[in-house]
Amino acid sequence: MVKTKAMVLREYKKPLMYEEVDKPACGPGEVLLKVKAAGVCGTDLKIRDGLVPTKELPLIPGHEVAGVVADTGADVKRFREGDEVLVSFYIPCHRCRNCRQGRQTICEQLKGRIGFEFDGGFAEYVVVPEDCLISKPAAITFQQAAVIPDALGTCYHVLVRRAQVQKGDSLVIVGGGGGLGLHALQMAKGLGATVIGVDVSAEKLALMQSYGADLVIDGREDPCWSKTVADYTQGRRADLVVNFVAHQASIDEGLRAVGKGGKLALVAYSKEVKFDALYGHLNEIDLLSTRAATKADIQECLKLVLAQKVEPVIGAVIRLKDLNDGLQMIKEGKLKGRLVIDLE
Ligand SMILES: [Zn+2]
Ligand SMILES: [Zn+2]
Incomplete structure (x- = not known):
């Protein structure tokens, strides 16, 4: 053998x-x-x-x-x-x-x-x-290709298939400076959304800015950042908050950053996190779960990379x-x- x-x-x-x-x-x-x-x-x-x-x-x-x-x-x-x-x-x-x-x-x-x-x-x-x-495709390296099925695919799945982001939507990406967040950020910008990135280090804030975030927030310096989102959106708050972190504080603050009739999507997951269903009820907030990426999602991501709309x-x-x-x-x-x- x-x-x-x-x-x-x-x-x-x-x-x-x-x-x-x-x-x-x-x-x-x-x-x-x-x-x-x-x-x-x-x-x-x-x-x-x-x-x-x-x-x-x-x-x-x-x-x-x-x-x-x-x-x-x-x-x-x-x-x-x-x-x-x-x-x-x-x-x-x-x-x-x-x-x-x-x-x-x-x-x-x-x-x-x-x-x-x-x-x-x-x-x-x-x-x-x-x-x-x-x-x-030959134009994509093996290393880039290896990043596409999950780090890009999962973002495409949540933004396009699950949340159905539209041009002009206001989006918050919690954990926007991470390995998934930076791809979600690029895709959301490509879809025509206004993107607010939340993360916790100066380095990650700078990264989010370099990939096109319209506003970046340091969640450690500004723990009540849903208020900053409300101010930035003239009180409307976000159409969609995507959470790549799954710490309870980020779920709670993210929920308060969603406007009436908006959506909270949980990409990160854990058995422990809780969702305030009363707040959800009062504001008719859709809680979206999302699981990985289909083959079709991955193929769409390949096209985005080939067209240089998203960089792995x-x-x-x-x-x-x-x-x-x-x-x-x-x-x-x-x-x-x-x-x-x-x-x-
Ligand atoms: Zn993975
Ligand atoms: Zn089946």
């Missing part, structure tokens, strides 16, 4: 192990990818710590994958060896009611996700269903075996953009 390298999670809350593993083989309808770049995100921290559902350990995580087709199983028709691709990491049934309505991330018979229920891309090789592949923001690039250090960087919240593993 040919051996290759991978980062393997053997025990929750413990560092992943850099190991030699059997090179995976692809079955019918599946493709073997040589991974070229893999994005790392906060969800990988949750996976490591056993806070989100996965398959039984051991698991090779990594759901943000770009690479080259190295082998194809029987019945694979649209891709062949050498094709450059990125991966849509949900594996939906395509037949249920939700799938037929274009909501594949809440498929009623979801088969699983690459990097959660199936081994993922923190490895030299990964097997994925052909159906999950999206062709990577890469904060740091590391080697596969340094993944544990990378997860620590994410935990400390100091990255200025997304973390990417380079496997070229």
Whole structure:
């Protein structure tokens, strides 16, 4: 059996192990990818710590994958060896009611996700269903491509599919200087919204400004920032507040920043946060949950990057075996953009 390298999670809350593993083989309808770049995100921290559902350990995580087709199983028709691709990491049934309505991330018979229920891309090789592949245009690098399925896709899903942002809307992005927030900010500007970015360091405020925020607020210096939003919008408040943080204070303040009939969208999630349903009732505020990105969302994001309407923001690039250090960087919240593993 040919051996290759991978980062393997053997025990929750413990560092992943850099190991030699059997090179995976692809079955019918599946493709073997040589991974070229893999994005790392906060969800990988949750996976490591056993806070989100996965398959039984051991698991090779990594759901943000770009690479080259190295082998194809029987019945694979649209891709062949050498094709450059990125991966849509949900594996939906395509037949249920939700799938037929274009909501594949809440498929009623979801088969699983690459990097959660199936081994993922923190490895030299990964097997994925052909159906999950999206062709990577040559103008986009593997590192940029690895950032698109989640850090861009999730933002597109919440702004366009869930919140249906319109030109002229006032938007608040809580955590706007983070690895997702900076992409949401660029997309919201592209959709014609006025964007107020909230974050907590001078560096992140400057980043939000450089990516086009109309107003930036330091949530630490201005803890009652919903008032600042009210002032800035002549009392109307925001049409949409998108929360990428999920700390209770940011939910509470964000809710007060939503105008009557507006929306509060929660991208970050936790079992602990509470929503003031009385305030929601009095103001008819829509609480929007949002789950990841569909393949169609990811394809739309590719178009935005190709048209240079959104720039993938890469904060740091590391080697596969340094993944544990990378997860620590994410935990400390100091990255200025997304973390990417380079496997070229
Ligand atoms: Zn992710
Ligand atoms: Zn389905």
